[in-house]
Amino acid sequence: MKEMNREEDIFEKMKESLLKGDKDEAIRLAKLSLDIGINPLDSIDHGLTPGIQQVGKLWEEGEYFLPQLVIAAECMKAALKVLEPALSEKGEKRQEIGRVVIGTAEGDIHDIGKTLVATMLSANGFEIIDMGADVPIIQMVNRAIEEKADLICISALLTTTMLGQKRLIELLQEKGIRQKFKVMVGGAPVSLQWAKDIQADSYGENVIEAVSEAKRLVGA
Amino acid sequence: MGIKIIKDFSITVNEREVLRLLGYRKKEADRSTLQLLKEKEKGLPELVSPQAVYAIFDKSKVDRHPVFKGAEKVALCICTIGPSLEKKVSALMKEGSLLEGVILDALGSEAAEGVANYANIQICREISPLHLFPSRRFSPGYGKWSIEEQRLIFSLLPGDSIGVHLNPSCMMVPRKSISFAINLLFHPDPRLKKNPCHFCQLPHCPYKKDEHPPLNKEK
Incomplete structure (x- = not known):
């Protein structure tokens, strides 16, 4: 149960890092998630993807502007750079839509x-x-x-x-x-x-x- | 007056316009964006090399396109900030520093406007003894003047003298360049007070300036 909370906490923070445009934090959380054994696919699906989708929604609503959109994409790219090699090692791949x-x-x-x-x-x-x-x-x-x-x-x-x-x-x-x-x-x-x-x-x-x-x- | 080439002058960049290009129309920009904008603005002098070439032509030299209607003479100008800034933007985008790239690109667009503003003022000063009134400046690719008309400007002015050329699609290289015409008239242009975006037909142009009422409602 505690583990579950920790995972969810990290996913939430990953999402926040994108919303705040904090690249260092996005990278730190990606590394931390690997260190504590969270499946990288879960981090992408439950942390990063909802984060980037939320940024897009806020942009559509006029709350966010081009710079926030761009920096969020940058954060996501940086976090994926940490997570994707770990995915490859496991022989897995992010689901390509x-x-x-x-x-x-x-x-x-x-x-x-x-x-x-x-x-x-x-x-x-x-x-x-x-x-x-x-x-x-x-x-x-x-x-x-x-x-x-x-x-x-x-x-x-x-x-x-x-x-x-x-x-x-x-x-x-x-x-x-x-x-x-x-x-x-x-x-x-x-x-x-x-x-x-x-x-x-x-x-x-x-x-x-x-x-x-x-x-x-x-x-x- | 013959062809004039001007170089190495200082320009001003309208920060408000840069923010508008970044999407901030009614809301204030956040602190981190403003900070990055200021930082990039400081580095502009190293990346910008303002240059312009211009001349005033008799109306017989330009074609009979309706955009020159009523003009006694026409001033044509090509100006640029040079290629360094866009090279830097490409490098930033390539290395994944997207936000820095986007902000620097917007600054470059406004710097090019700054060069055009400076050249515009020089042209206005030079026509003063002719007792003619300048129109707003207008450019190929906007409104009813098609982008192919760049060829007219480049046939009359040596773009190469400031390092600007046209590619086969009539796009100027370096990208941060502006070409424009100013009609010189016997009487003041009544359209001068209107936003030039008023006359453009692009429905969703991201560069469109402030909202304005439709033409037919204007007095």
């Missing part, structure tokens, strides 16, 4: 928004293959095939490079593999109407919406 190939369209060197989406997707249990910025469409499609991705996320910050999102979908159609992948688009000039026009599966207006839409698309 979907595999995502993500990148910024060819000709567009904006990277930050896409990186934040990738980080939050990863924090929420997606396996991420981040191809960076200025990615040729053909390379994104080939990588999605190679990695057996569930979802392709393509960002564009310019009206000129938005066309890359359309071309990506056309290329999937030409290859006869459109149904194999869900496609989500995002970026400042992108709108729901544009996503509909080019027959994308979804559109993420912001980081949190991108995460919830990605979950919806993979049925998580």
